[in-house]
Amino acid sequence: MREPSVHQLRLLLAVAEELHFGRAAARVFISQPALSQQIRALEERLGVPLVERGSGTVRLTPAGQAIAVEAKAVVEAVARLVQVSDAHARAVRGTLRVGSLGAEAAMPYAAAVLSRLREQHPHLEVEVHNLNFIQQFDALANGEVDAAFLRGPLPSGFQSHQLAVEPRVVCLPADDPLAGEEKLTLAQLADRAVVDMPREVPRQWWDHLTINPRPDGTPVRFGPVVRDTEAMVLAVLQARAITFLPAAARRLYPRPGLVYVDVPELGNSVSFLAWLPANRDLPAVRALREATRTAEQNPRVLSE
Template sequence: MTESLRSVTDRTPDLYQLQVFTVLAEELHFGRAAARLFTTQPAISRRVRALEDALGVAVFDRTSRTVSLTPAGEALLPEAREVLAAADRLRRAAARHVREVTGRLRFGGIGGEVATDYAQALLTALARAHPRLTVELRTLGFGEQFEALLRDDVDVAFLRAPVPPGIQTLPLSREPRVVCLPAGDPLAARGTVTLADLAHHTVVDVPPPAPRAWWDHWTANPRPDGTRVRYGPAADDIEAMLAAVARGHGITFLPSRARDFHPRPGVRYADVPELSPSTAVLAWNARHRDRPDIAAVRTVAAPLRIR
């Protein structure tokens, strides 16, 4: 290093010296400045002297009782503040990159869940917050939906409660459940039916390994009077289930938005007020809760959750 370059480098003030300068310029009192900076008055004095040595000019006039800015100090104060602001912008930009998640995240979803307004809002917010995170979407069958998370075939999923142990959730939406009937069923002309009306109807089943407790919840099995549901053929996805209903092989129960998402020839929907609402959830394997990409999704989803 040449002597001229060394002298320039040695005379460059550091950020803390500039911070001391700006705080003392605001307070014009060593005691108050020291309190704001959680340090001592002698330390403030040393930093000011070091700054003035680095700049080659006095920035404060100080006596035993007063502190004031010199003309040079008045001129340099805006520049010092700009340097500190630029340094703060640099730190915040670096922090954003540290927090930014990269890689590939596999989203699963049953039925039309990925196309719902809440799922799309989450995916849009995630892309905005983590543009270098690649998202893959996969449709899950009823039988595999929970196993896909537990086996790490997908990382997060848009599902419907209830969920089995080992899976954590964040609720995103809640809506009534409806019954899906063959168009030729005598009940199909009615807008509202009761569980008693459906007592003798066969219900389309779902295949293993879908938990029996999950489908029993959806089908209200057993019914309020204690009778058990009679299950018919199994269907692993919405299309197969609706096709079974249209052919008269059974009825099924779906979220009320199925009316808009899944209108099909030969199928009619009716309200069942006795059924509790259905909750749509964002789900993940509990073992991976704090994995950076899962944590990023949870953070983005938090403002979208229902209370």
């Protein structure tokens, strides 16, 4: 006896379910004579009749009924085999370098993306690189990292996926006369110096975040220059300046002597996963983007 092909077993199942050669042939997209020929070939291979053919009717023989049950198990097993092989063929290996501006990779939305990525691609090694204000855009642009968790606004030339939105707040020394207020306006903060960025940081980015100039046209008075968020809050602790941060700073950077106060005029801080267009379809970056889509919830304002 010659072993039947999986294709022949699929055709037998179509006949068994339709009990009509014409309908079965249409279902599997072949002609009725071709289907009949394949069933006869299957009967010859197995050495038993499978189908009783009558005038317009089709019935399975007892052997056909028993073999159809086994054929279904074989066809389903082959489908599972193909799924497993496809999953292994799609498995992404190697190393993915992900940049993180400060504590961005520790935020819930970023952590969910990285967790999903590791679940979907266990053979992919993920390196998280902490980036300061100077490095955040340059590391992505020059290829030091393959993608990065950043805060907007993003420079032109990057592609991105928005992850979350949250309010912004002002960070003040606890002994500042305004520290006890529930909410503040930019006008109330007009005489305070604001921490500044090194010249390597895109000026447009920092001016946007500090609202420079202010709505009345007044330029911001800048104070000490900092390279990262830790240096930023230290400058505020030393009462040398104030700064504006996402509301998550209340959780991420709680320090004795610091107070965070709402300033509705500051608007929201937007978090992004960013990558270069040229890297979009690299296997590891594509896997990261897919993990983002499957892990994300709709962008939302984060509550404290």
